[in-house]
Amino acid sequence: MNRSELLPLLNEPQSIWDVIVIGGGATGLGAALDAVTRGYKTLLLEQADFAKGTSSRSTKLIHGGVRYLKQGDVSLVLEALHERGILRQNAPHLVKNLAFVIPTYDWWGGPFYNIGMKVYDALAGSMGLGPSRSLSREEVMQAIPNVEVNGLRGGVLYYDGQFDDARLAVNLAQTVYQFGGTPLNYMKVTGLVKNEGLVEGVTAIDRESGDEYHLKARAVVNATGIFADAILKMDNPNTVNTLQPSQGIHLVLDKKFLQSESAIMVPKTDDGRVLFAVPWHEHVIVGTTDTLIPDASLEPSALEEEIDFVLRNAAKYLNIPPQRSDVLSIFAGLRPLVASTQEDKNTKEISRSHKVTVAESGLITVLGGKWTTFRKMGEDVVDTVAMVANLPEKECITKNVLIHGYERKQDETNPLHIYGSDAFKIKALSREHPELGEVLHPSLPYTKAEVVWSVRHEMARTVEDILARRQRALFLNARAAMEMAPKVAELMREELNKDATWVKNQLTEFNQIAKKYLLEE
Numbered sequence: 001m002n003r004s005e006l007l008p009l010l011n012e013p014q015s016i017w018d019v020i021v022i023g024g025g026a027t028g029l030g031a032a033l034d035a036v037t038r039g040y041k042t043l044l045l046e047q048a049d050f051a052k053g054t055s056s057r058s059t060k061l062i063h064g065g066v067r068y069l070k071q072g073d074v075s076l077v078l079e080a081l082h083e084r085g086i087l088r089q090n091a092p093h094l095v096k097n098l099a100f101v102i103p104t105y106d107w108w109g110g111p112f113y114n115i116g117m118k119v120y121d122a123l124a125g126s127m128g129l130g131p132s133r134s135l136s137r138e139e140v141m142q143a144i145p146n147v148e149v150n151g152l153r154g155g156v157l158y159y160d161g162q163f164d165d166a167r168l169a170v171n172l173a174q175t176v177y178q179f180g181g182t183p184l185n186y187m188k189v190t191g192l193v194k195n196e197g198l199v200e201g202v203t204a205i206d207r208e209s210g211d212e213y214h215l216k217a218r219a220v221v222n223a224t225g226i227f228a229d230a231i232l233k234m235d236n237p238n239t240v241n242t243l244q245p246s247q248g249i250h251l252v253l254d255k256k257f258l259q260s261e262s263a264i265m266v267p268k269t270d271d272g273r274v275l276f277a278v279p280w281h282e283h284v285i286v287g288t289t290d291t292l293i294p295d296a297s298l299e300p301s302a303l304e305e306e307i308d309f310v311l312r313n314a315a316k317y318l319n320i321p322p323q324r325s326d327v328l329s330i331f332a333g334l335r336p337l338v339a340s341t342q343e344d345k346n347t348k349e350i351s352r353s354h355k356v357t358v359a360e361s362g363l364i365t366v367l368g369g370k371w372t373t374f375r376k377m378g379e380d381v382v383d384t385v386a387m388v389a390n391l392p393e394k395e396c397i398t399k400n401v402l403i404h405g406y407e408r409k410q411d412e413t414n415p416l417h418i419y420g421s422d423a424f425k426i427k428a429l430s431r432e433h434p435e436l437g438e439v440l441h442p443s444l445p446y447t448k449a450e451v452v453w454s455v456r457h458e459m460a461r462t463v464e465d466i467l468a469r470r471q472r473a474l475f476l477n478a479r480a481a482m483e484m485a486p487k488v489a490e491l492m493r494e495e496l497n498k499d500a501t502w503v504k505n506q507l508t509e510f511n512q513i514a515k516k517y518l519l520e521e
Contacts, residue, residue, distance in 0.1 A: 001177040003459050007206070009182050010043075010213050017043045019385055020202055020217040022189050022231060024048075025055035026165075026371045027354075028223035029172040029183075030378030030398075031385075036181035037401055038382060038394040043215065044176065045204055047188040049465045051169035053298050054225050055371065056469050057333025059250065059288055060280050062087055062095055062161030062372050066120060066265065076353045078123050080372045084161050085127025087375065091168060091403040093410055093420030097129045098162040098278070099262040101143050103155045103317060113267065117158040130159035145259045146319045157262075162278065165371060166469035167418050170458050174404035185459055187213075192220065192234050192363065199235065199361045208461070219389035221381055222365040225336045226296040235363045242357075242367055244339040245295070249302040250287030251310050251519075252329040252476055253322050258284045269313045277314060283328065283476050286314050293334060300332040301516055327519040329478040338368040356384050364388060375399070415445035419453075426453050440484045446471040451488055455495040463489050463510045478517035485510050 009015075019035045021028045024046025036042040046052070064081035088095045102113050117132035133156070140147060140155040173183040186207040193201035193214065201216040222231040232239045258264070258279055266275040278285045289306040307330070315321035338355060354369030354377050364384055369377045379396045386393055405420025416423040429449045430437035436449035454460040454470035466488050468474040473481040489503045489510075496502075 017217040023223035024050040026374040030374035031381040034378035034382040036179040042181040044183040045187040056166035081124040095163040105151045113156045132158035171404040219385045245293045245334040247291045248288035249332045253284045443480045463506045
């Protein structure tokens, strides 16, 4: 997948795409994959990098949603559990089973949550990842050695899925490409092209070259997540906002704060939210929050009250209470929740289900949703596309499409395992050029070879693309990522044939972004 090889496809003046998808996050990639695997000529345009926004800032869970079950949204849980199983089958190099422990400190907690998780198991059916069960006090202490023991009565064990969100996004773009689609990053849609009031394409600008494009399509899909309203207003400036952005933050800590391969799920914090402490890439992610935010942003910042909330509630369940000085990185993301008609409704109660709408102009928009159900969202979108654009009716096949990098057996002790079947090619690159086997930073496992690979085959265009999404350094240890940046910039300069000015600008831009991931003491 090479950007310079794909760009010429936009220059064919008579070319008409069956589908143009706006947005390169989970929603857009799911729609593009479904469209291209049905044989539709598909173009995906992303204004920044794949998964630059919300789709790289999740809790890293592929899950049915225990709290949605508590809210009574059984249909959403059923759908998510089914999709969890499909993704586990189609991308085993990125999705794995993860054990969760719910520690209980009230006499009624164990039976209550045990019954709830048995219902969760039953809804999963044959797609279940493992049976839940009650745990004694001693078993909880064994599973989570540094759990808070004061008042601990026991717990419940259940299973859900874990994944690497940004890596999955990159692999989905590669899969779209392998099926003949054209996924392009740094291509910003600037307007909708209309004929007699009907959308028949888009205008877009290449953010690297400044070149402008006039692109025709039989159907245009607005899959821009938190930015969906901006595209809707391109179609109709009088459109009322359909989304309510909700911010979730995560703090990243050293693995000593969990000391377990199992995660902790806190079903009820002091304001009724769910909190997770999840092992991920030899670190621990603690979150999340649910805070109403007025405006959408590609780089949202954590609020002080959110930081205090996570630290305060984590301290109740970990016998080593994390301090601000312990936070290696902090990241924030915005959920594209479908706006409620009840102004005072809590964000934690707003449904995470998705819906597909069609404007009078024919613009198709998908709203809401979450990573776990991205495939089903794509199916629903393309069903609508086929109807609106009168495309040849073709069956969805994505339930059985293996994601790029698919490899059933994984050695999770090997840091390259997230590349799946591409791992041996990266190893071969290091053997051919031994200097590329060098680790970029002693605190993280990433090598120079991975940088070269990502530029050549994964459409990485900036230092941030590498350190935030191809590798996950910025999300794991922001200071280490800043220290790695000069080496990464120099490797990219050689690969992309850039100059010293490009390197300087890249480092300036990356450091400005990285500072938002640092938590001042």
